[in-house]
Amino acid sequence: MNERSEPIVANLLTGFLGAGKTSLLNRLLSRPALADTAVLINEFGSVGLDHLLVESVDDDIVLLKSGCICCTIRTDLKAAILSLFDRMRRGEIRRFSRLVIETTGLADPAPILATLSVDPMLKFHFRLGNVITVVDVPNGIHNIESFPESARQVAVADRIVISKADLAGPRELQALQDRLARMNPAAETVVLDETSYPAETLLLDTIHDLGARPAEVARWIAAEALEGEGHGHDHDVNQHGNIRALVIEADEPISWPRFALWLSMLIHRHGREILRLKGLIAIEGAETPVVIQGVQHLIHKPVHLDAWPDAARRTRIVIIGSGLDRELMQRSFDAFNLKRQPALSA
Amino acid sequence: MCGLCGVLSHADHWTIGPAGLRDAGAGRPEADRHLQAFVANETLSLFGLKLESWGGRFVLRGRTGKTAVIDNLGTMWVEAERLLGRPCDPLDPAILAKLEAC
Numbered sequence: 219m220n221e222r223s224e225p226i227v228a229n230l231l232t233g234f235l236g237a238g239k240t241s242l243l244n245r246l247l248s249r250p251a252l253a254d255t256a257v258l259i260n261e262f263g264s265v266g267l268d269h270l271l272v273e274s275v276d277d278d279i280v281l282l283k284s285g286c287i288c289c290t291i292r293t294d295l296k297a298a299i300l301s302l303f304d305r306m307r308r309g310e311i312r313r314f315s316r317l318v319i320e321t322t323g324l325a326d327p328a329p330i331l332a333t334l335s336v337d338p339m340l341k342f343h344f345r346l347g348n349v350i351t352v353v354d355v356p357n358g359i360h361n362i363e364s365f366p367e368s369a370r371q372v373a374v375a376d377r378i379v380i381s382k383a384d385l386a387g388p389r390e391l392q393a394l395q396d397r398l399a400r401m402n403p404a405a406e407t408v409v410l411d412e413t414s415y416p417a418e419t420l421l422l423d424t425i426h427d428l429g430a431r432p433a434e435v436a437r438w439i440a441a442e443a444l445e446g447e448g449h450g451h452d453h454d455v456n457q458h459g460n461i462r463a464l465v466i467e468a469d470e471p472i473s474w475p476r477f478a479l480w481l482s483m484l485i486h487r488h489g490r491e492i493l494r495l496k497g498l499i500a501i502e503g504a505e506t507p508v509v510i511q512g513v514q515h516l517i518h519k520p521v522h523l524d525a526w527p528d529a530a531r532r533t534r535i536v537i538i539g540s541g542l543d544r545e546l547m548q549r550s551f552d553a554f555n556l557k558r559q560p561a562l563s564a
Numbered sequence: 565m566c567g568l569c570g571v572l573s574h575a576d577h578w579t580i581g582p583a584g585l586r587d588a589g590a591g592r593p594e595a596d597r598h599l600q601a602f603v604a605n606e607t608l609s610l611f612g613l614k615l616e617s618w619g620g621r622f623v624l625r626g627r628t629g630k631t632a633v634i635d636n637l638g639t640m641w642v643e644a645e646r647l648l649g650r651p652c653d654p655l656d657p658a659i660l661a662k663l664e665a666c
Contacts, residue, residue, distance in 0.1 A: 479637060487641070
C-alpha cells in the first residue's frame with residue numbers, strides 16, 4: 219500500500235490534436251526509470267485509438283469514456299484515479315509511484331489541475347507533478363492562433379515539448395520557439411524529432427520537488443529578464459494571440475497578509491484571464507523568499523526557499539494570461555502592498 | 565468547506581502562508597486570523613464591509629447588517645460581492661485611487 223508520506227506524483231500530458239502526446243508518452247514509458255508509471259487516457263469520441271499505441275502498461279491503463287476531461291467528467295476523472303489506486307492497493311495491478319493523465323487534444327488543463335489539487339481524497343494520495351504540453355512544429359502556430367484550447371495548454375505548461383521538428387524547416391521551428399517564449403517564458407522547452415527520445419526527467423523532476431525548486435526559480439527569473447527585454451510586449455491581435463507573460467516587481471519587502479488579500483481578490487475577479495502565475499515574494503521579517511504558484515483560480519500552497527536564488531532580493535511575479543494590462547496590474551499590486559504601515563504592527 | 569477550493573479548514577488555505585512564515589510570525593491560528601482581518605479591513609472598509617475573527621472562522625458584515633460566515637480569504641470575495649451586490653475588483657481605478665490616497 220502506498221503510504222501517505224509518499225504521495226503518487228500525478229503529471230498532466232496535454233497538447234492539441236495530433237501534436238504527438240501518445241508518441242511522446244510511448245517513448246517516455248520505454249525508459250526503465252519510468253516503469254512504475256500508470257496511465258490514464260481520455261478518449262474523445264466513440265473510438266479510443268490512442269490507448270492502442272501505449273504498449274507497455276496495459277494493465278495500468280484506464281480509459282475515460284465520457285468525453286473531454288475538463289468539461290464533463292471531472293467526477294469520472296476522480297473516480298478513475300481512485301479506482302486505479304484501489305486496484306493497486308488490492309494487488310490487481312502492479313505498484314506505481316507516478317501517474318500520467320493524457321488529456322484530449324481539446325482539453326483545457328486548468329479544471330483538471332483543480333480537480334487534482336482540491337479534492338480531499340485525491341490530495342491525500344496524490345500530488346501534482348508537471349504539466350507537459352506537446353506542440354508540433356508543422357501545426358503549432360496555426361493551432362495556437364486558431365484554437366483557444368491550444369493556447370491555454372501552452373500557457374499553463376511547466377514543460378513544453380516541441381515535437382516533429384524534423385517535419386519542418388529551421389525557420390518554422392524558430393518561429394514556433396519565439397511564439398512559445400512570448401506566451402510562456404517560464405516553461406522549460408525541449409525540442410524533439412520523430413526519432414529522438416525525451417529525457418525521463420520530464421516526469422522525474424517535478425516543479426514541486428524541493429530539489430528541483432532552485433532550478434525552476436532560476437528559469438522564472440530568466441523569464442523575467444526576457445520580458446524585460448521587450449519580448450513580453452506582444453502586440454499580436456490574433457484572437458488567441460493576446461496570451462502573454464508580464465512581470466510584477468517590488469523592491470521592498472511586503473506583508474504576506476496584504477499580498478494574500480490582493481491575490482485572493484485578483485484571482486477571484488480575474489482568474490479566468492490569469493492562466494499561470496509564478497512568483498518569488500520578499501516578505502517583511504523573513505530572510506528568504508516565499509514561492510507562490512497558481513493556475514487560474516487555483517493557488518498552490520506557498521513554500522519558503524532556503525535561500526535567495528540570485529543577488530536581487532526582490533519580489534518578482536511572472537503572470538501568464540490574456541487581456542491583462544501590465545501597468546494596471548503593477549499599479550494594483552503597489553496600491554495594495556506598498557507604501558502602507560507595516561501589517562505586523564497590527 | 566470552501567466550495568471553490570474544497571478546503572475543509574482555515575489551516576489548509578494558501579492565504580495563511582507557508583508554515584515557516586507562520587512560525588516566524590504570530591504562529592497561532594487565532595493571531596493569524598486577527599492579523600488577516602485587520603489587513604482585510606483596510607480594503608473592505610472602502611466597500612463598507614467589516615471582517616471579524618470569530619470562533620476559528622470569520623464573520624463578514626455589511627452596512628445593512630447582513631452577515632456571512634467564511635472560512636478563509638478564498639471564499640471572502642464571493643460573499644463580499646453577494647453582500648454588496650456588485651463586483652470587488654482590485655483593478656478598478658476608483659478603488660486604486662482610494663488606496664493610493666490612504
